[in-house]
Amino acid sequence: MNGDKAVQQLATFAGGCFWCMVKPFDELPGIVSVVSGYTGGHTVNPTYEEVGTETTGHIEAVQITYEPELFPYERLLEIYWQLIDPTDKGGQFMDRGYSYRTAIFVHSEEQREKAEASKEALKASKRFKAPIVTEILPAAPFYPAEALHQDYYKTHPLDYKMYLKGSGRGEFAEQHWNNREDRERLRKQLTGLQYEVTQNKSTEPPYQNEYWDHFREGLYVDVLSSDPLFSSADKFASGTGWPGFTRPIEEGLIRREADYSSGQVRTALRSRLSGAYLGHLFHDGPEPTKQHYRINSAALRFIPKEELEANGLGRYLSLFE
Structure with missing residues (x-):
């Protein structure tokens, strides 16, 4: 960019x-x-x-x-x-x-x-x-x-x-x-599901979340910091019941870490600046990279293309040309 x-x-x-x-x-x-x-x-x-x-x-x-x-x-x-x-x-x-x-x-x-x-x-x-x-x-x-x-x-x-x-x-x-006062502020700012996902690495139910079948043009930003994380231009129908993306908008805004919680080694994803848990990276996505960023809807907020300028994100309009 x-x-x-x-x-x-x-x-x-x-x-x-x-x-x-x-x-x-x-x-x-x-x-x-x-x-x-x-x-x-x-x-x-x-x-x-x-x-x-x-x-x-x-x-x-x-x-x-x-x-x-x-x-x-x-x-x-x-x-x-x-x-x-x-x-x-x-x-x-x-x-x-x-x-x-x-x-x-x-x-x-x-x-x-x-x-x-x-x-x-x-x-x-x-x-x-x-x-x-x-x-x-x-x-x-x-x-x-x-x-x-x-x-x-x-x-x-x-x-x-x-x-x-x-x-x-x-x-x-x-x-x-990241003390008790910070966590209490987040509890008041977020819904219960948003808090559990972003702070406690919970996973929302498949097919019962806001963006799994949402394909309107625009950006998906961090629900905490509003950092632009994913674009609708990179979204695909993953068939998993969660939003799937082939790449982030800016690699530097995503942090990867090892996750051993399921008894297998997986790559967990966090928003780098807010620390919010997002989901996981898999390698069963579309060619040529096969990257599949499986993200919880509760960690995201959608901004339609026509509202990007008003939200200070006009520089990303070129993604939709």
Whole structure:
């Protein structure tokens, strides 16, 4: 969905160890690149070892090149806040020291206003009892880190998983962003079936769900986040009693994970940004790929083609030309 002359902007976030700050942004629609590096210091081209001595004034950060039309700055901020402990002045999780502190480096007045607004909203939510100490600072020269530190989650997957697990980031995020209050809000927002499907991996009855035989032109979006997940152009009559699609609109918005719950290995599907459970991926679909995304209707909301523009999804009208 990227245009040839799409406008690109930079976003720079410091959130502790940059190894853990790449994957959450990488390969989302509209994300051109995510580079690990150093910023905010007073020397030129610092090395990892120099930054670690905390004498150069730099901190570890990631710089994201993105297309705001496809992925707005506000969405980047939403992801950022959920990756960090914004109340910690002395580092992040098991990484301590000045070079691991948090900060949002803004590249324009518009970014500054949006960053300040998101910080105030986080304070107002009272999600954290301690004060929010993450600074919002003018962008400074950014120096890419050594090759070893780029895309670490891809080049050193085992080391990355062990480091991430040991850091405590996952447990912290679960505690503060998927707690009882969040679940209660979802219960009020969703129907009982929608909640059971998206949060508890339930499966709705075949042939007794909203979209199994629905073929009107339009998009099927995440019922929680409204992220565009599937198009009617890729929907087919699967004969299973559930909606079937040959592919998602954007691969980057779908997360795959192993599912052993039925006594066999299957590929479960989640909406990447909301975490909502969607269904399963099978390989008994139409040629040539034979991919069959079997999705629960309760995880989706349908937007007709003629309403896409009004819902901010006009860029997807080309799917129906």
